[in-house]
Amino acid sequence: xxxxxxxxxxxxxxxxxxxxxxxxxxxxxxxxxxxxxxxxxxxxxxxxxxxxxxxxxxxxxxxxxxxxxxxxxxxxxxxxxxxxxxxxxxxxxxxxxxxxxxxxxxxxxxxxxxxxxxxxxxxxxxxxxxxxxxxxxxxxxxxxxxxxxxxxxxxxxxxxxxxxxxxxxxxxxxxxxxxxxxxxxxxxxxxxxxxxxxxxxxxxxxxxxxxxxxxxxxxxxxxxxxxxxxxxxxxxxxxxxxxxxxxxxxxxxxxxxxxxxxxxxxxxxxxxxxxxxxxxxxxxxxxxxxxxxxxxxxxxxxxxxxxxxxxxxxxxxxxxxx
Amino acid sequence: xxxxxxxxxxxxxxxxxxxxxxxxxxxxxxxxxxxxxxxxxxxxxxxxxxxxxxxxxxxxxxxxxxxxxxxxxxxxxxxxxxxxxxxxxxxxxxxxxxxxxxxxxxxxxxxxxxxxxxxxxxxxxxxxxxxxxxxxxxxxxxxxxxxxxxxxxxxxxxxxxxxxxxxxxxxxxxxxxxxxxxxxxxxxxxxxxxxxxxxxxxxxxxxxxxxxxxxxxxxxxxxxxxxxxxxxxxxxxxxxxxxxxxxxxxxxxxxxxxxxxxxxxxxxxxxxxxxxxxxxxxxxxxxxxxxxxxxxxxxxxxxxxxxxxxxxxxxxxx
Numbered sequence: 001x002x003x004x005x006x007x008x009x010x011x012x013x014x015x016x017x018x019x020x021x022x023x024x025x026x027x028x029x030x031x032x033x034x035x036x037x038x039x040x041x042x043x044x045x046x047x048x049x050x051x052x053x054x055x056x057x058x059x060x061x062x063x064x065x066x067x068x069x070x071x072x073x074x075x076x077x078x079x080x081x082x083x084x085x086x087x088x089x090x091x092x093x094x095x096x097x098x099x100x101x102x103x104x105x106x107x108x109x110x111x112x113x114x115x116x117x118x119x120x121x122x123x124x125x126x127x128x129x130x131x132x133x134x135x136x137x138x139x140x141x142x143x144x145x146x147x148x149x150x151x152x153x154x155x156x157x158x159x160x161x162x163x164x165x166x167x168x169x170x171x172x173x174x175x176x177x178x179x180x181x182x183x184x185x186x187x188x189x190x191x192x193x194x195x196x197x198x199x200x201x202x203x204x205x206x207x208x209x210x211x212x213x214x215x216x217x218x219x220x221x222x223x224x225x226x227x228x229x230x231x232x233x234x235x236x237x238x239x240x241x242x243x244x245x246x247x248x249x250x251x252x253x254x255x256x257x258x259x260x261x262x263x264x265x266x267x268x269x270x271x272x273x274x275x276x277x278x279x280x281x282x283x284x285x286x287x288x289x290x291x292x293x294x295x296x297x298x299x300x301x302x303x304x305x306x307x308x309x310x311x312x313x314x315x316x317x318x319x320x321x322x
Numbered sequence: 323x324x325x326x327x328x329x330x331x332x333x334x335x336x337x338x339x340x341x342x343x344x345x346x347x348x349x350x351x352x353x354x355x356x357x358x359x360x361x362x363x364x365x366x367x368x369x370x371x372x373x374x375x376x377x378x379x380x381x382x383x384x385x386x387x388x389x390x391x392x393x394x395x396x397x398x399x400x401x402x403x404x405x406x407x408x409x410x411x412x413x414x415x416x417x418x419x420x421x422x423x424x425x426x427x428x429x430x431x432x433x434x435x436x437x438x439x440x441x442x443x444x445x446x447x448x449x450x451x452x453x454x455x456x457x458x459x460x461x462x463x464x465x466x467x468x469x470x471x472x473x474x475x476x477x478x479x480x481x482x483x484x485x486x487x488x489x490x491x492x493x494x495x496x497x498x499x500x501x502x503x504x505x506x507x508x509x510x511x512x513x514x515x516x517x518x519x520x521x522x523x524x525x526x527x528x529x530x531x532x533x534x535x536x537x538x539x540x541x542x543x544x545x546x547x548x549x550x551x552x553x554x555x556x557x558x559x560x561x562x563x564x565x566x567x568x569x570x571x572x573x574x575x576x577x578x579x580x581x582x583x584x585x586x587x588x589x590x591x592x593x594x595x596x597x598x599x600x601x602x603x604x605x606x607x608x609x610x611x612x613x614x615x616x617x618x619x620x621x622x623x624x625x626x627x628x629x630x631x632x633x634x635x636x637x638x639x640x
Binding site: 041042043045046048049050052053054056057058059060061063064067115116118119121122123125126132134136137138140141142143144145146147148149150151152153154155156158161200203204207253257258260261262263264268277278281282285286291294295298299301302305309 | 385386387388390391392393394395397398399400401402404405408418419420458459460462463465466467469470472475478481482484485487488489490491492493495496497498499500502503515516518519522526576579580582583586587596597600601604608612613615616617619620622623624627628631
């Protein structure tokens with residue numbers, strides 16, 4: 001039961017059209033095939049959810065926009081002064097945080113794709129009767145609070161622990177510290193640990209949409225490619241991979257967007273040198289109580305993500321995601 | 323791409339001499355998810371001599387996807403194993419990061435830590451209430467979006483999609499700013515409002531996908547057989563949509579129960595949920611009991627899923 005939840009929900013943007021033929025065209029068909037009283041009914045049905053989102057999601061965004069151009073302090077109260085200094089200050093002070101966030105998120109997304117694609121491929125084509133078992137195993141980590149799981153990485157990567165010792169004896173740590181990814185013979189409190197944590201936390205968000213698009217591929221297309229003397233690699237490159245692109249796009253977005261706003265991995269697995277934008281926003285909001293700066297930063301984060309995502313979507317050539 | 327250097331399609335189709343049944347069989351089986359094994363029939367058709375000569379390397383080449391997939395599974399499940407293992411640890415100091423000695427103390431006394439079980443109960447209460455609200459609201463909205471064409475439908479679709487495409491920090495900070503400016507008392511209610519807000523979209527998407535794939539002719543048939551609109555909805559539409567609604571409800575429960583970022587911004591200082599307790603503990607020293615709760619949730623949920631699968635399989639057979 002639970003197994004069915006994340007695939008249908010998380011892969012939503014891509015998985016919305018699970019049944020070929022009766023997907024996007026299905027709605028109007030259903031509406032026309034079954035004549036219903038139109039009028040106000042859909043609005044009544046939408047009202048509770050729509051109002052909730054309008055009041056608690058859309059209105060706060062506008063509110064935040066106005067807060068970001070206010071000035072003042074918690075004691076004196078905040079007043080709209082149309083100061084855009086919060087934006088410039090935030091970029092000047094936390095520019096590095098923004099760069100780090102997007103860098104880590106992009107690296108984690110690429111790693112998720114590299115690790116997740118074989119897994120999704122295996123579930124879709126090679127798992128046979130084990131398919132449901134493996135799917136459950138992909139979703140199973142969700143059942144434990146992700147904070148506890150991130151803390152478990154602290155144990156796994158701990159100083160002098162088995163992983164550090166193994167990598168040390170294989171001289172892998174020498175290579176990574178030469179690249180500036182680690183230092184002092186430790187993995188914790190390094191960019192590597194943060195990226196590893198991000199990759200781990202968002203891997204299921206990559207695997208599930210990938211699986212749902214791979215699973216829909218007609219295997220006779222692959223057979224046809226092989227019958228026409230394509231090597232396995234060519235068949236994959238020309239048939240399987242292009243057909244799985246919607247899953248790749250959905251998976252990368254579902255990984256990249258939350259990863260760039262995350263601050264838990266950086267906080268638990270990193271040091272102050274690995275702080276991301278999320279950490280800065282959290283600090284401004286909860287500790288410094290400088291709400292205008294926090295608002296300006298989260299607005300900047302949103303705008304930058306929007307730009308990156310739209311550029312990426314244009315490159316990927318998939319415009320229809322909803 | 324990692325999967326590029328091994329067979330993308332099922333190997334049998336390359337061997338002209340293979341029996342047609344075998345070459346047609348495997349590729350279709352995974353799609354239907356039936357309990358036939360696709361790998362077994364491939365093996366006998368390779369000449370035994372060739373197989374023994376280059377078996378190890380060839381086997382690795384052909385199963386590289388499976389090996390890489392299994393490695394990814396290990397990566398995914400390793401933390402859970404570590405959590406389970408360290409729930410039996412007897413830590414020397416306040417931190418439970420290195421193995422000291424075996425002890426089942428934490429399992430016999432899971433609520434031995436101050437405030438932990440209180441925060442757990444609070445999280446459960448919030449998750450249940452949030453799930454009830456989101457399931458009702460989300461299902462209504464999903465029916466509206468899947469079954470009707472109306473002015474503003476694409477706007478509504480975008481409104482539903484946006485919260486899923488936005489980093490949690492942004493939603494959390496903006497809602498928190500609104501509450502602050504409106505001088506709303508932070509606490510249970512603000513957390514609940516925030517959770518319903520970010521879980522709604524997931525329920526709508528899950529239910530909408532299900533409703534869209536339903537055959538409208540079934541409801542027409544019910545009406546043709548003189549069922550009233552209410553009866554049609556209750557006896558035909560709702561049972562058909564039930565799996566989607568259940569999936570959405572489960573997802574929303576899991577999301578709400580596990581949420582930290584949005585909760586932290588909207589909880590205030592005195593209302594502590596379970597993830598917030600863990601976060602605080604990470605700074606002060608994590609009690610072993612946290613691992614016990616984590617492992618218990620994991621084992622319980624996996625057991626439920628396995629039992630559910632078992633029951634469905636048996637029902638399907640009989």
